[in-house]
Amino acid sequence: MSYPLSRRDVMRGAVAIGVGAATGGIAIPSQALAVAAPTIASCATWGAAAAQGTISTVAANPNKIIVHHTASANVTDYSLAAAYAHAREIQQWHFDRGWIDSGQHFTISRGGHAMEGRHRSLELLQEGSGAVVGAHTSGQNSTAVGIENQGLYTTATPPAALYDKLVQLCAYICDQYGIAATQIFGHRDYNATACPGDVLYARLPQLRTDVAAALNGTTPDWSTIVDNTSSGFAAGANWLTSSYSAERYGENYRYANPEEVSDLATYAATIPAAGSYQVEAWYPGIAGYNTSTPFIVYASGGSQVVRVDQSTGGGAWASLGTFSLAAGAQTVVAVSRWTTATGYVIADAVRITRV
Ligand SMILES: [Zn+2]
Structure with missing residues (x-):
């Protein structure tokens, strides 16, 4: 499997070139990580008990990451203390x-706190070897590096703090071990299990994309998400609410029958400065939903469908x-019911990113 060079690999190359051509006096950083290491609490920090046997290691780097959920309660105590208690x-x-010890290498709490799982996992990750x-x-x-995400994601959505830390942790692991962002999987890809739950599993394509962006150093300087439950969203009573599909963004989404009427679901946001923005839509894709749903983008030069x-x-x-x-504050996107194609039109979430 080939994958794009991370900035770190590029810098390693630059260092090698610099050594070979060290006649100039150009300062070359000795190490430049593409991905900043997230805070990861060690076993000692969260108060692990000693392992009840010998921890085995392998010299080869892992070649993939496997995502799990703990299938435990979706608690609402997002504190660091609760995270450490959960690790214990x-x-x-x-x-x-x-x-002999915790089975997973790393754990992320619902509050977004990352922790070491099995002893020595953090030490070897930081070395980037074995x-x-x-x-x-x-x-x-x-x-495979195993990551346990606290909670049960069969129908519930992972908290944003947990998801964001999962992106950071996966990016750091990929960077340290030279794993491609495409090599992130769910437990169910290998064993007969519901883990990591339909909702978190459906999020894995997005996770791979977000980790790839972090590895390429293309994480945007400004981006916002307006979900159908956000304050920037508005829709009339003919837009009904559903949580039917696990591919939804957040708790639910809105749907309406197609009809040649002006009855928009709108997304407003405060745009920080005039300029170019990528606009994306998230919807659950189901056979039978509308094949030609009109999205209206209110660009500064005029609206575009x-x-x-x-x-x-x-998903x-x-x-x-x-x-x-x-x-400034404005309606950026709308979903229209005005289409002759059959099937529900869906208004779920939109993301606006400065480019
Ligand atoms: Zn699992």
């Missing part, structure tokens, strides 16, 4: 199963294009 709780569950043998996915424990096939390609950000937007 998981370790005890795993002792109770007869394991790994601890885990106990999280049958057949993959020597080759982009038609979206909502019967497919859901990820779909680009509507790049548009010039004026500065």
Whole structure:
């Protein structure tokens, strides 16, 4: 599997070139990480008990990341103390199963706190060489980094803080070990299990995209998401609410029958400065949903209509294009019911990103 060079690889190349051509006096950074290391609490920090056996390691770097959910309660205590208590709780569950230590390499709490799982996992990750043998996915424990995400995501949506930390942690792991962002999987890809839940599993294509952006150093300087539950969203009573599809963004989405009427679902945002912005839509894609849903983008030069096939390609950000937007608070996007194609038109979330 080939993958694009990360900035770190490019810098390693630059250092090698610099050594070979060191006649100039050009200062070259000795190390430039593409991805900043997120804060990861070590076993000592969260108060792990000693392992009940010898931790095995392998010299080869892992070649993939496997995402799990803990299938435990979707607690609303997002504190650091609660995160550490959960890490101790998981370790005890795993002792109770007869394991020598926590099975996973890393854990992320619902409050977005990242923690080491099995002892020595953090040390080897920081070295970027070799790994601890885990106990999280049958057949993959020597080759995959396992991340447990606190909660049950069969129907619930991961909190934004958890998802954002998952992106950062995966990007850091990929950068340290030279793993491509495409090599992020769910537990169910390898074993017969519901893990990591339909909703988190449906988010994995987006996770790969977001991790790739972080690795390429193209994380935008300004971006905002307006969901159908956000204050910037407005729609009339003919737009009904559903949580039917696991590919939804957030708790639910709005849907309406297509009809040649002016009855828009609108998304407003405060644009920081006049300029070019990529506008994307997220919707659950289901056969039977509308194949020609009109999205209206209120560009500064005049509104533009982009038609979206909502019967497919859901559960990820779909680009509507790049548009010039004026500065200030404004309606940026609307979904219209005015289409002759059959099937529900869907208004879920939009993302606006400065380019
Ligand atoms: Zn799992």
